[in-house]
Amino acid sequence: MPTASFPGYFTSLPKISEFIKEIATNAGMDDAKVYQIRLAVDEAFTNIIEHAYGGEGKGDIDLSIEPIKEGIKIIIRDQGESFDPDTIPQPECDVSIDELKTRGAGLYLIHQLMDKVNFESDASKGNVLTMFKRW
């Protein structure tokens, strides 16, 4: 199972994207789905840096990507603050451009892009985000 650790900087994002792209493409995932996984992982990393660690350079993020029978499984771990995603409201798009609060689609996109998303916080293991995308 390919695993890598990335420093919690936004400059890691293109490297993470390439890492996912290579493994998912070689595993046989089609281009559109590879893009969707890359985007979900990018959103997750950005949130961890910004919200769990509270900024860049506060900690590493571990990524593992595992092609399994039904699809590709992604596990992302960090040692930052934990949070409960169920408390986060969905973004609205039924509003005019002036009313639009221009933030907050990351979590929403992750759920839309991936077939399964699970978030767990554990005092010893830290935060673990597990995502799954079908072939």
Add this chain to the structure above:
Amino acid sequence: MPTASFPGYFTSLPKISEFIKEIATNAGMDDAKVYQIRLAVDEAFTNIIEHAYGGEGKGDIDLSIEPIKEGIKIIIRDQGESFDPDTIPQPECDVSIDELKTRGAGLYLIHQLMDKVNFESDASKGNVLTMFKRW
């Protein structure tokens, strides 16, 4: 010396152009000059159909193209009315668009595009336009 006879219709023009292009290109003329020869020949044919024959379908036009030491020589013959090119005034371009008489650059272009141009009328041979373009 490649020679061909074309019926005096405007639909002959693309064929004449291809004929020139192939021979001049194969003879080693560069693309820009080949284009200039094609344009001069096109203008000459159009004038012959329109002015010497007074319309389409009135007679044939003979074309010969001869690569010589210094360049390419073109001879165009028709059996139409003869004319004296020296009597034709040069087109003006020092005028406003409204004053511009929008006709009459064919002869001017032929002279600009080719290095030598000679027109002869002869009762037995008809009209002979000889043009020359240096390599």
Add this chain to the structure above:
Amino acid sequence: MDINTKQYKRCTVVNMSGRIDANTSPELDNAFKEVLENGKNNIVFDMSGVDFVASRGIWVILEAQKACKQANGELVITNVSDNILKSLDLAGVKHFVKIFPDIVSAVGSF
């Protein structure tokens, strides 16, 4: 030869492919006239597909420019190949018609 016309907010793009000579220039002439008859007087003539222009073609372009200007509009041309550009220059076309390097700047000029 193939002529297409596309209407944008402030101009009409006319594009043609192939040769503009004594045989085909009447069709181009008609295409320009149709645009003007529809009340449009800003024309971008996109020459990306044109590979040969005889003086008949030049006159059609200049006639169209005349008509556009008389209707307070303008005709501009774009995507002119090097060979054609040289012959348009010989005929003095640039004194009467703006030539843009690409269609975006031509459309964006209106």
Add this chain to the structure above:
Amino acid sequence: MDINTKQYKRCTVVNMSGRIDANTSPELDNAFKEVLENGKNNIVFDMSGVDFVASRGIWVILEAQKACKQANGELVITNVSDNILKSLDLAGVKHFVKIFPDIVSAVGSF
């Protein structure tokens, strides 16, 4: 990443290449703000060179749209790749921003 801006008569074309993510979106944000500070409020964002857009990029686009509209202008986007288009659709971008298939129709819409 590379951002270029080109002014036309009625709109400014901004194009960017590469990724628009948390790392690079501030530069795009600045480019849009600069256009608006120059008194221009019609923007065509040409995404032909963009190969990845994260939600940060989407917000930059929507913020720019907000600012354009407040100045009585508009931002439109064009040349969006299929993958990016799908994610913009998920985020509901098309409710707020017109998407044109090519830059000529985008520029020609102003």
